[in-house]
Ligand code: HEM
């Protein structure tokens with residue numbers, strides 16, 4: 001295993017061997033790795049579906065797959081990516097691993113529940129995947145009624161039930177995080193000394209706990225409607241299909257913040273470490289996370305602008321949507337201000353952080369475009385919206401996720417990744433990403449609707465550019481897969497604190513011992529006080 | 542009130558490694574339970590939302606459909622559930638005082654009352670089956686137009702969904718009580734360690750609160766119309 | 769951690785109040801209060817909920833954090849219902865079919 005060259009010191013990886021020691025572990029670090037493995041699998045599955053979508057869109061005629069297959073492809077792509085990759089991606093992997101360590105705890109408050117939530121994700125994920133493959137679900141990831149309840153085939157319900165199950169995984173993770181942050185902080189770790197990564201996970205956890213149950217009950221109602229045909233979402237029986245959209249988006253808009261807030265937490269860490277300065281306006285950034293969590297619950301109606309939602313409600317939701325942009329903007333400004341006069345190093349994680357800031361800004365600003373009623377009526381359900389959310393979810397969340405993986409890789413495995421290859425892949429991902437998704441803004445603005453596989457000839461150039469970009473992107477994503485695995489054996493052995501970072505997770509050996517710290521740390525400084533690490537070696541950058 | 546905070550780590554078998562003290566462990570469990578109850582609030586909340594929407598849309602039909610429920614059975618069952626909450630709180634009190642026999646006694650009483658509630662509920666549901674008030678192809682509500690039938694069916698869909706979900710929580714609660722009784726018989730709970738009883742109490746009272754709202758919302762809509 | 773142990777008498781009084789409220793809400797449902805009957809029914813239910821939460825669930829003696837959690841949960845339920853009803857109640861105001 002990885003420990004070959006390391007002098008035998010007991011750590012969480014070598015304290016027990018065998019499949020059982022993983023499947024029954026209660027160690028948050030091992031569970032984090034189980035999640036890492038799982039979500040990576042779903043990421044590549046979702047990626048495979050995306051590849052087929054992009055191949056189909058190379059030509060204006062639908063000549064690679066049929067319309068039905070195409071509908072199934074984008075449904076499977078969306079479900080796999082959103083529910084089984086993006087939502088658990090950062091909190092359940094890096095959050096699970098580092099949240100307890102960053103506050104000086106030995107584990108999460110409820111380790112057994114933590115393991116249970118991994119099983120729920122796996123069961124829910126496999127269940128949905130099976131249902132989608134076996135039944136060919138074609139509703140899109142949003143399951144809108146009455147199509148899903150009356151017209152499409154019944155496998156849609158099985159798919160939704162898988163999401164229901166994995167929803168409990170998300171709820172339990174959130175619950176665990178909240179209790180851990182409240183009750184398990186090391187002596188001296190006051191709220192205003194917590195790393196911003198912890199703050200943003202705390203905010204995320206609030207959303208998971210408050211929002212997810214609503215989508216769970218919505219899925220139950222969907223189930224009842226489909227099986228007993230009781231009319232709750234069926235207009236022919238006096239039901240209101242738009243009510244489904246309300247309930248769905250009450251969760252799913254906040255859920256986009258489940259995806260982005262943890263990413264913001266990572267970026268706060270990276271920007272600070274690699275410019276060796278405390279995050280500018282720490283308190284504002286911390287409170288901005290909380291503000292996003294709260295305000296995120298007040299704007300869901302902006303997804304219903306072209307439904308029968310009343311004009312007045314639409315006005316209010318449009319207006320409120322602008323308020324969520326404020327805390328997001330505060331963060332972007334404060335990261336930028338942190339760079340000012342910093343001694344910036346361009347190590348790979350920092351490249352990803354820069355990528356995040358740029359791409360998230362574009363995604364957020366176009367969010368403001370589509371939150372404007374008049375403009376949205378023009379671009380809704382076009383590639384403009386597709387580009388908007390991919391800029392945030394792929395350009396934002398996945399960039400930060402990869403940045404975080406590189407940053408903490410030495411801590412997780414005790415090995416460095418190869419810096420040259422990593423820089424190259426970061427560059428490839430950035431270029432590939434923009435080539436894939438920027439043309440989609442133009443396509444959408446020109447009127448290319450989403451979820452269609454046949455399109456007018458004049459759109460072909462932009463579609464070809466996008467598919468070309470997707471191929472570049474795919475290469476970019478495969479590279480880290482390969483060199484991460486390579487580094488497990490051949491990577492340079494990492495010291496305890498290779499970046500000269502201040503977080504508690506760096507005050508313990510790499511890889512960490514089973515209960516993280518041999519002695520419970522006592523915190524005496526603010527989160528990003530670099531005077532505490534002066535003189536510690538900086539290996540890279 | 543664990544007196545041995547400082548050395549609890551080595552001494553108490555109930556203390557898990559991630560915690561420093563029993564007080565910390567208990568606080569964590571309590572907070573966890575309350576957060577869980579909040580997720581339940583949002584879960585039932587979705588149902589209450591749907592109820593609000595359709596009662597607002599079809600107030601007249603909902604009133605007529607509601608008055609076909611037996612209000613006296615509903616009220617009596619409410620009393621049964623409140624009694625069970627009373628015995629539950631006494632069980633928790635007994636645990637706080639370390640009265641082991643009393644814990645068991647009150648938990649068993651709670652269990653019996655919970656069982657009665659579920660029995661009555663089953664009786665009521667069964668009646669609905671006989672009256673064809675169960676949503677589905679055989680649904681029929683006497684003296685209504687076809688479109689009104691659909692709206693009445695909405696009421697009964699909500700009736701079954703809400704009482705069904707509530708009953709499911711009761712069943713889980715009954716399972717929990719059985720577990721607590723078993724453990725109490727083994728003498729696991731004392732004045733020093735009674736967290737499970739405490740948390741069980743929170744859950745049971747929460748389920749009671751849900752019913753406190755279900756009863757007026759389902760049984761008591763404009764009763765005066767029909768008397 | 770201060771552990772308060774309430775007396776049996778307190779619990780019995782709360783219990784009696786709950787029973788009285790149940791009888792009360794049932795009786796008042798038969799009186800024609802127009803649109804206020806639902807208001808009264810819900811007010812009584814809220815009072816009963818408060819009794820159960822404050823006394824039986826010990827919120828009365830609990831930490832600020834617990835109270836915050838309870839209030840937060842209720843507030844979020846309110847957001848869900850209020851904003852959705854905000855749409856439903858204002859539909860058709862502009863007189864355009866479907867809006
Ligand atoms: C700056 C704040 C944001 C605003 C104001 C905003 C606004 C909007 C609006 C108005 C739409 C609906 C467009 C339409 O369907 O016509 C939309 C769609 C979407 N947004 Fe955002 N957004 C913001 C941030 C985010 C974030 C952070 C994410 C994800 C991490 C995200 C993900 C999505 C997704 C997935 C959709 C499409 C949903 C679908 O219909 O499939 N947005 N956004």
Ligand SMILES: [Cu+2]
Pocket residue numbers: 252253256299300302303
């Ligand atoms: Cu949104």
